[in-house]
Amino acid sequence: MIDYINGQLTEINPTYAVIEAAGVGYQINIALTTYSAFAGQEGQPAKLFIEEIIREDTHDVFGFITKGERQLFVLLMTVSGIGGNTARMIMSAYTAGEIRQIIATGNARALAQVKGLGPKTAQRIIVDLKDKVLKVDLGNDPTELPLDMDLGSADSEIKTEAVSALTMLGFAALASGKVVDKILKATPSASVEEVIRQALKML
Numbered sequence: 001m002i003d004y005i006n007g008q009l010t011e012i013n014p015t016y017a018v019i020e021a022a023g024v025g026y027q028i029n030i031a032l033t034t035y036s037a038f039a040g041q042e043g044q045p046a047k048l049f050i051e052e053i054i055r056e057d058t059h060d061v062f063g064f065i066t067k068g069e070r071q072l073f074v075l076l077m078t079v080s081g082i083g084g085n086t087a088r089m090i091m092s093a094y095t096a097g098e099i100r101q102i103i104a105t106g107n108a109r110a111l112a113q114v115k116g117l118g119p120k121t122a123q124r125i126i127v128d129l130k131d132k133v134l135k136v137d138l139g140n141d142p143t144e145l146p147l148d149m150d151l152g153s154a155d156s157e158i159k160t161e162a163v164s165a166l167t168m169l170g171f172a173a174l175a176s177g178k179v180v181d182k183i184l185k186a187t188p189s190a191s192v193e194e195v196i197r198q199a200l201k202m203l
Helices: 032-038 067-076 084-093 096-104 108-112 118-129 155-168 173-186 192-200
Strands: 004-012 016-021 024-029 045-055 058-064
Touching (some): 004 024, 004 032, 016 045, 032 084, 032 192, 067 096, 067 118, 084 096, 096 118, 108 118, 155 173
Antiparallel strands (some): 004 016, 004 045
16 A cells, blocks of 8 residues: 655646656646645655555545545445545545535535535535544644635636646536636636636536
8 A cells, every 4th residue: 555655746736646656657646625725836856645546447546635624535435325535525625624514513505516516416425424534533634724826817728727626636627617617707806716616517
């Protein structure tokens, strides 16, 4: 098992990062909050804590800034019907701290806003994890701090990146484009992260 990968960030986008360590480039699936923390830092040192999901037909690698985030991700996957990609979707829609609070306070409505969950699955997450989630130590979670990101001021660049990320997460490009256009029309100053977060709750 890989505990963490520490090396040089060579590529970053809203759904995965590539970290080169000892001459090997590791492509690692990430949540939107991790992208926010590392955006624009290509060529800089980066460390991600790793969770591997190995099955007969797939080998998925997910990376997290902190051990607490990884622990929360693993905890989400203990719920029936929640796999790696769905857990990542939840962790892209909210920060780790927000997820812990949502589950601990039984806010099924907020969870149900995440694409693919629905009221029943959201309620199942709360029932299964309400007593466990407060034991997750998030420490000083950097994903809960304001992040200064220069993601480009042009709407076209933001739309392109947002639609690309949503498509990689499994949403149809045409539907994603329409939703992103609607968000940018209502909030022209929205960052890529903000656009994707809103879109995840609208698609």
